[in-house]
Amino acid sequence: MKMSRLAAALTAALLGATAMAHAETLTIATVNNSDMIIMQKLAPKWEQATGNKLNWVVLEENVLRQRVTTDIATKGGQFDIITIGSYEAPIWGKQGWLDSLDDLGEDYDYADMIKTVKDGLSANGKLYAVPFYAESSFTFYRKDLFDAAGIQMPEKPTYTQLAEFAAKLTDKSKEQYGFCQRGKPGWGENMAFVGPMVNAFGGRWFDEKWQPQLTSEPWKKAITYYVKTMQAYGPPGATANGHNENRALFATGHCALWVDATSAAGYIYNPKESKVADKTAFAPAPVEVTSNGSGWFWAWALGIPSSSKKVEAAKSFVKWATSKDYVKLVGETEGWVSAPPGTRKSTYDNPEYQKAAPFAKVVYESIANADITHPTKDPVPYVGIQYVAIPEFQGIGTTVGQQIAAALAGQVTVDQALETAQRATERTMKQAGYIK
The missing domain is CATH 3.40.190.10 (Periplasmic binding protein-like II)
Structure with a gap:
């Protein structure tokens, strides 16, 4: 009725x-x-x-x-x-x-x-x-695998800790990967993960005068971490994996750790869709140097x-x-x-x-308290956590995402990728009149 x-x-x-x-x-x-x-x-x-x-x-x-x-x-x-x-x-x-x-x-x-x-x-x-x-975003993890390995997920995990956990939880002979993150290039694909990760490492897209910061130390540290950890503990062919591909990998039991959208929880916790519905737990998005902008919106x-x-x-x-x-x-x-x-x-x-x-309260608080006006450790002239709210960002984010995917695939070094990304972003910002 x-x-x-x-x-x-x-x-x-x-x-x-x-x-x-x-x-x-x-x-x-x-x-x-x-x-x-x-x-x-x-x-x-x-x-x-x-x-x-x-x-x-x-x-x-x-x-x-x-x-x-x-x-x-x-x-x-x-x-x-x-x-x-x-x-x-x-x-x-x-x-x-x-x-x-x-x-x-x-x-x-x-x-x-x-x-x-x-x-x-x-x-x-x-x-x-x-x-x-x-x-927002948070860290999905396999509680059963953590328990079996004698690992405890901290209340507020860091990226350094996630890499340590991933090392212990990767068993490639079983197609079990410790670190499944987005690798598919695109401003809303790999950069949705990479942007908040860079924020957590203390980085920012632009300084207060709109000068691109892609070759700064925080960017180099964050992308080096990402490439090394993904290459060592991630699934093969990761540059083809976006949100949907990683969600499928996690739901079929191939991932121990996945940092992604809180909206995926409805799928992962649904036993009709997911083999790990009763084995999954969650923690906040990882931090490192700062918590500012570490979880997206x-x-x-x-x-x-x-x-x-x-x-x-x-x-x-x-x-x-x-x-x-x-x-x-x-x-x-x-x-x-x-x-x-x-x-x-x-x-x-x-x-x-x-x-x-079971994730409802955490998700609500993450979204209700998201602050897109203070997305980074240092001051910035833009709003947006995993994106920069200017029309040019679609092109910039996609170009940078392509370079980072090339580094992940081993086609270029991290330094080469970031230098190319920096030059391309400077060119776009000059053409658009943000910088001289």
Whole structure:
């Protein structure tokens, strides 16, 4: 009965909200992460309630970013709804490339949104994308392997300690790797891990005068650590592994340690998806010299390009897919452990979610307390923890990510990679007028 009442309530709300003259077909671009796959699975409920149809373009993360950026910058009009993040939303909103989403109605309950997440998707007091899920990062580890090796995970682990643990927990004859981290190049792939790691080592992307700092000691120490530890204790072919690949490796029992998105916890702790659901524990993201910016902050969100001709129907869908009722629908159909995390306070107040998600409190506090305005040990002119909130960062982050992947693959030394990255970043910053 509970499910039928919920479905009826959802249907009634949607029909009331979308009294449109004729049905629309909307094209939605999204990423192939597990939460979005669930959204695609449940979307026929919205289609049935409204008469509209969705044309899904589901892409790997790097490809999604490239396609969506090109389309929105050229006003191509290919997409009616796009999946973007807390990096793009305020920048593109200021450019006039996105419709504002402050008018979804009182029943949307904006006050229920976690403030840091809402603020991260806003510019000049306007909300330009609504959060589908949000995340910080933490350290997933195999408690059974730690216990067997007689190792105790500290309350606040350091990168140095993780390398020591990885050495003890790597058994390549069993395809068991101590240190599974992102290696696939991309500003939102390997650099999402590398950026906070560099912060933890005391580094920063730019000094206060926008001079790139990629050849500084903290960068050299952090990247040397990363390359050595990954080469010694990581899986083979690591430069092909992004978030999804490492999540699959961890969930199938091949990784002892993985530092990545808190949003992956719903998958790792779900026994339907993961072989290690009952063997996994978590700790904060590692620190080293400082804790500033050591755990990242991100929200995957739904936005509507200003080039869309189907704004009302698009608003109906983004409202549905990011609502409290949608969170409840996922909880009751897919299991509460799979409910979209990090966006609404009501999710974390829900006893069913608390019971299903042992990580809930840690995740909520990480996201609610994230400070993108103080991401580093030393002062910087930018905001953003694993990214720098300037339009040029997409290109810079991807170029730097390619160099670091080349060092990881053994094609260049760490020093060569960072010198090339430094020169390329200086060139971009000069062309853009940040430095002379």
